[in-house]
Amino acid sequence: xxxxxxxxxxxxxxxxxxxxxxxxKENGVERISxxxxxxxxxxxASQIRQDLNHFGGFGQQGYGYNVAYLYTEIxxxxxxxxxxxxxxIGAGNLGRAIANYGNxxxxxxxxxxxxxxxxxxIGMDLGNGLTVRNAADLEQYLAExxxxxxxxxxxxxxxxxxxxRLIKSGVKAIWxxxxxxxxxxxxxxxxxxxxxxxxxxxxxxxxSRHPEAE
Amino acid sequence: xxxxxxxxxxxxxxxxxxxxxxxxKENGVERISxxxxxxxxxxxASQIRQDLNHFGGFGQQGYGYNVAYLYTEIxxxxxxxxxxxxxxIGAGNLGRAIANYGNxxxxxxxxxxxxxxxxxxIGMDLGNGLTVRNAADLEQYLAExxxxxxxxxxxxxxxxxxxxRLIKSGVKAIWxxxxxxxxxxxxxxxxxxxxxxxxxxxxxxxxSRHPEAE
Numbered sequence: 001x002x003x004x005x006x007x008x009x010x011x012x013x014x015x016x017x018x019x020x021x022x023x024x025k026e027n028g029v030e031r032i033s034x035x036x037x038x039x040x041x042x043x044x045a046s047q048i049r050q051d052l053n054h055f056g057g058f059g060q061q062g063y064g065y066n067v068a069y070l071y072t073e074i075x076x077x078x079x080x081x082x083x084x085x086x087x088x089i090g091a092g093n094l095g096r097a098i099a100n101y102g103n104x105x106x107x108x109x110x111x112x113x114x115x116x117x118x119x120x121x122i123g124m125d126l127g128n129g130l131t132v133r134n135a136a137d138l139e140q141y142l143a144e145x146x147x148x149x150x151x152x153x154x155x156x157x158x159x160x161x162x163x164x165r166l167i168k169s170g171v172k173a174i175w176x177x178x179x180x181x182x183x184x185x186x187x188x189x190x191x192x193x194x195x196x197x198x199x200x201x202x203x204x205x206x207x208s209r210h211p212e213a214e
Numbered sequence: 215x216x217x218x219x220x221x222x223x224x225x226x227x228x229x230x231x232x233x234x235x236x237x238x239k240e241n242g243v244e245r246i247s248x249x250x251x252x253x254x255x256x257x258x259a260s261q262i263r264q265d266l267n268h269f270g271g272f273g274q275q276g277y278g279y280n281v282a283y284l285y286t287e288i289x290x291x292x293x294x295x296x297x298x299x300x301x302x303i304g305a306g307n308l309g310r311a312i313a314n315y316g317n318x319x320x321x322x323x324x325x326x327x328x329x330x331x332x333x334x335x336i337g338m339d340l341g342n343g344l345t346v347r348n349a350a351d352l353e354q355y356l357a358e359x360x361x362x363x364x365x366x367x368x369x370x371x372x373x374x375x376x377x378x379r380l381i382k383s384g385v386k387a388i389w390x391x392x393x394x395x396x397x398x399x400x401x402x403x404x405x406x407x408x409x410x411x412x413x414x415x416x417x418x419x420x421x422s423r424h425p426e427a428e
Contacts, residue, residue, distance in 0.1 A: 011418055016408075078414045093311035093314055103410045148424075181256070191415050193412050196233075203387075205403035
């Protein structure tokens with residue numbers, strides 16, 4: 001599979017294809033044309049053909065796409081055809097929201113441990129089989145459980161230090177909710193969720209569409 | 215200001231410029247060259263010049279950018295030079311994380327009410343001046359308080375109905391955390407935060423960088 005050559009724009013769209021194909025599959029749809037998929041997803045049919053051609057051989061003229069096959073293949077490309085364990089640093093509302101988000105588990109992501117340094121949170125039973133661990137024990141935990149993915153859900157001031165500790169303990173993928181850009185070595189990947197920035201984009205869209213608004 | 219012609223890619227980068235310029239301003243930096251800004255932000259200087267040229271006249275050859283001025287102007291473009299009220303639907307962990315996220319208030323976003331339909335959450339004091347209201351009272355609240363922005367932080371099954379109710383009550387901007395694409399009229403804008411999809415992108419990046427991983 002020629003994964004290396006896929007642009008980040010295509011990669012960005014893959015989870016959405018995966019979501020729609022999953023819904024079609026659940027509804028018993030076996031095959032779908034790019035025109036039909038185009039209508040459901042509000043994307044042009046040519047965009048869909050172009051995107052899915054990157055993975056070759058899924059679509060056939062006059063037949064369309066095999067939904068289950070395409071769903072499985074995109075899952076493989078996204079690396080979610082296997083179990084992915086992750087730990088969460090920060091047991092505040094955001095960390096708990098992440099830990100309790102049932103959708104992740106359906107996609108093969110398992111949150112196996114949760115850490116915080118706040119004494120009032122350490123030991124808290126999260127009701128999903130997890131108890132908040134002391135952040136001081138992070139290195140020991142990762143030495144015993146070589147987890148490679150971690151979510152950082154703490155304020156930005158503490159995030160760079162936590163990221164450094166995670167990386168030293170072998171973490172290779174950081175899901176960063178702290179409002180700061182982390183500096184990481186080449187073999188570590190970061191995906192940012194900057195909520196403030198998303199809200200500012202909403203604000204831009206709103207005010208440019210409604211210039212009369214206060 | 216020629217806002218209409220700015221591409222969505224540039225808009226997507228503006229909040230990050232805003233964040234860095236805000237930090238520079240806080241640190242007392244008065245002016246900065248595109249080369250310096252480039253180094254801090256890990257973006258090419260030509261990209262910075264190209265992006266900021268959309269707003270015209272901020273940079274001067276041999277002088278660089280006036281940090282405070284550029285910060286203010288980008289804030290205006292993003293519509294955060296004024297107060298923006300929003301309500302939050304869903305008082306679960308995610309909704310509470312949004313409601314307690316102090317950074318928003320610094321950017322002029324004020325969460326003025328929070329709603330849920332779960333009896334065990336209605337009436338809950340969130341400790342930030344907010345008490346969870348009954349979702350059944352949404353229309354009445356919006357009739358009395360014409361808020362135009364709303365965050366939807368509930369499971370996807372209920373999200374389309376809630377969006378419809380919000381829109382009927384005059385909401386024009388939806389910050390959507392539900393894992394579904396909302397259908398909205400032309401004058402309503404949506405910004406999605408699809409956490410599962412972000413996590414799948416992290417997974418892709420990780421597995422493509424580390425193909426040897428299990």
